[in-house]
Amino acid sequence: MQALKIALTKGRLEQKSVALFEKAGYDCENLKNPGRKLLLEAPYRDETAASLVAVLAKAPDVITYVERGVCDLGIVGKDTIMEHGTSFYEVLDLGFGRCRFALASLPETDFDRPSYKPRVIGTKYPNVTRQYFAKRGEEVDIVKIEGSVELAPILGLADGIVDIVETGTTLKENGLVIKKEVAPVSARLIVNLVSMKMKKREILGFIEQIQRTLAE
Ligand code: PRP
Numbered sequence: 001m002q003a004l005k006i007a008l009t010k011g012r013l014e015q016k017s018v019a020l021f022e023k024a025g026y027d028c029e030n031l032k033n034p035g036r037k038l039l040l041e042a043p044y045r046d047e048t049a050a051s052l053v054a055v056l057a058k059a060p061d062v063i064t065y066v067e068r069g070v071c072d073l074g075i076v077g078k079d080t081i082m083e084h085g086t087s088f089y090e091v092l093d094l095g096f097g098r099c100r101f102a103l104a105s106l107p108e109t110d111f112d113r114p115s116y117k118p119r120v121i122g123t124k125y126p127n128v129t130r131q132y133f134a135k136r137g138e139e140v141d142i143v144k145i146e147g148s149v150e151l152a153p154i155l156g157l158a159d160g161i162v163d164i165v166e167t168g169t170t171l172k173e174n175g176l177v178i179k180k181e182v183a184p185v186s187a188r189l190i191v192n193l194v195s196m197k198m199k200k201r202e203i204l205g206f207i208e209q210i211q212r213t214l215a216e
């Protein structure tokens with residue numbers, strides 16, 4: 001059986017992904033203590049399933065590696081898929097990494113009142129923001145921000161932000177409130193289009209195994 005190369009999103013989703021693999025029967029010693037290593041083997045406990053070789057990467061790079069076929073599989077948030085993703089199979093909602101996209105602002109900003117000039121929206125997710133306001137039929141001026149997006153309305157750079165909200169603490173501590181829910185987000189398992197054909201047995205076996213583990 002051929003090994004499966006899987007790209008994992010570093011950070012928030014990493015631990016939960018590793019815990020899932022461990023529960024599914026993979027030896028995750030390397031993954032739990034990666035040090036500075038970026039390519040890590042996670043053998044299966046017996047011969048009945050393909051071993052994994054995990055790659056730790058930033059979320060948009062997980063998508064790049066899977067789309068380009070240098071990784072067979074990937075675990076990445078729906079937020080990154082909505083912003084960057086196009087050609088791969090999204091096969092499973094893994095149920096962890098739950099949060100949501102929301103439109104937030106200072107309490108006094110009213111997005112339901114028509115505005116005589118396009119509103120300015122700060123975000124790390126310009127495509128998600130563009131699509132959301134296009135659906136509302138509203139023209140907006142999008143400013144790309146790389147992090148701590150909450151600063152944009154506070155500094156007077158933007159009328160609102162479209163960002164990930166998990167606990168709501170960051171918004172609250174900065175005096176911002178949710179004005180509209182945009183989309184729910186959670187971690188997804190994605191598969192390269194060609195790998196799905198070339199390593200069909202291994203990949204379908206892996207998906208089934210993960211599904212079974214999630215249902216336990
Ligand atoms: C994300 C997001 C919010 C925060 C939301 O930022 O952009 O700032 O988490 O989480 P909360 O609702 O639980 O407070 P991240 O920590 O990824 O850092 P960044 O802003 O520097 O991108």
